[in-house]
Every structure is written in structure tokens, then in C-alpha cells.
Amino acid sequence: MSLFTISDGESRVNIVPPQPFNYEECLVFLSRSAQEVLHQVKDVYVYKLMSPPPPHRVEPVLLRIGWEPAEAVIRIEFPLGVPSRTVREEAGRHVCDWFDLGTPLAGFDDLLRSDPVLSRLPSSYRGLRIIGFPDLFEALSWAVIGQQINLGFAYTLKRRFVERFGAELTHGGQTYRLHPDCRVIAELEPAELTALQFTGRKAEYVIGIARAMAEGELSRERLLQQEQAEAQQTLLALRGVGAWTADYVRMKCLHHTDAFPIADVGLHNALKVLLGWERKPTVEEIRRMAELWRGWEAYATFYLWRTLYV
């Protein structure tokens, strides 16, 4: 049985999310960077372009996602016109995937109250879900781009990458964009990415990953069929993917709630502040405090990151 219910209202799609679910908190996360190019938050709506599933590869579909408090539903509308039922259903699945509505949060909810560290988090976070990446190539590209550089510059690189190689659609004076397709990136030479100020290494990594995906050696479907540890090994075998990236991708794309990018600098900073320490905790110290989080490390990390967004 599915945790969420999608109903097709002909012109729009309603999703009844599982409890707890907190749309406001999801908006905070989605608004965290003014440099984001793959979605826009306006008022209480999120706009996102979705590539329709094959064989419906026609135009990308613009989604307007909102919250209907009276009915407690997530509502998806289609500003460019109502697409076919198949595409509407895909849009429903896409949003459920993006907002991680398939994960029952009751266990983590208990942890938020009982854990000595996590109970320090604002209770207003309750119902925040891991906003992820339905697209594996997007998840891997973003992780590689963000390695060892400050986030502001990471967003700059992503914006150039998306604007240069992604599909776009303009509506009402606003341009909406799709993440570049792996088949496009697979054909590039590193120089075409270093021209955007990717380092030589990042250029090689992203193109190598794109080629593995374009050739069918690597796919989200296959990773989802694997056990969590096996998926980790599959990801680690990719050049440019270390433990942090593999955990990040499992957390944000495969919905693995035990994924734990423990070396993450943002996680360390968040814990330092939350605990009121003078220094950042060591990885060993984090490992010990995370013993109680077993199975929920990904959500603990995501909630700790949330403290960094003011």
C-alpha cells in the first residue's frame, strides 16, 4: 500500500501526503539559494520543469506545486495547459519522489523527541522531508560539482552547466530549465566544461559519469534494485565518487535513510553550533552520537543542514 494518495482531478493532481508532512519547511529548503536554476519559489508555489516520461518525449512539462490547507493536499497544476492523463500521473509520482513521500517518518519523529542531540532542533522542523533528486545524473553532477568548493561557487558552476547544456522553456517572461541530459554530456570533451570553470578533474568526473549512464552501465533503476551496501559499492566504483558523494546520492536520490555523509563540513558546522561547542566535533565524536540515529542518519543529517539555512 502506498503511503500517499494521488488523485487525478482532470486539470490538476492532488496528493495526500503521509503525516507528518510540513510544506512550509519544505519551502524553506527550496528557497535556500537565490542562485537555484532548476526550480523557482514564488509566494507559496514551487515551479519546476519536468521532462515527460518516454515515449511521451515531447515538450517538458511545467509544474506549479502548492499546498491546499483546507484539504491538506499538495496540489499540482499545469500552467502551460493540461497534459495527458499519463503525464499527469507521472507528475504526481515525480513530486512524491522529489518530496520523499514514500518514507514513513514515525520512527524519526520519535528520535526527534528522544535523542539528546536531535531534540535540540527546533520542533518546527517536524514534517520536513528530504527534498531530493528524482534524476540520478542530476544528483551525481551536483554532488561532484559541490566537492571541496564553497556552495556559492558551486551554484555558479551549476547555473552555467544548466544554462549551457540543459533544455529550457520560457513562459510569462520566466525561463524554466531542465538539468542537462546525460547523453548530451557524454558527448563532451573536458575542455567544454573547464571553459565554465570546472576544474579538469570535475570535468572528467562528470563526463565519465554521464558516459556510464548513457551507455546503460549505471542507472537509478539498477541502484534501487540493489541492497543499500551494494548500491554504495556501485557508486564508489565511479571515478570521482568517494564515500561522501555515494552517501549523499543514496540519501538524496535513492531514499536510503541510513546514508550518512559523515565527513560533510556542513554537518560538522551544524553540530558545532547546535551543541554550543567552541570547535567542530570530530568524525569519531559524531559517530558516537549517531549510534542512536541508526537507520535515520540521512534524516538526521538533513535536519542538521536545515539549521544552516537560518
Add this chain to the structure above:
DNA sequence: GGCCAGGCTAGCA
């Protein structure tokens, strides 16, 4: 100008 940034690889002991 120095240090840090949502790390990773290759080489070495």
C-alpha cells in the same frame, strides 16, 4: 594573503 570550502585520487609505506 592565507585559510577554508557540502572531497577525491593516486601513490606510498
Add this chain to the structure above:
DNA sequence: TGCTAGCATGGC
């Protein structure tokens, strides 16, 4: 298996 130099660049 474990450690580290080197990578490369922007932001502060």
C-alpha cells in the same frame, strides 16, 4: 589498510 600530497578555484 591507512595516510597524505596534490588538485584547482572562488569567497571571505
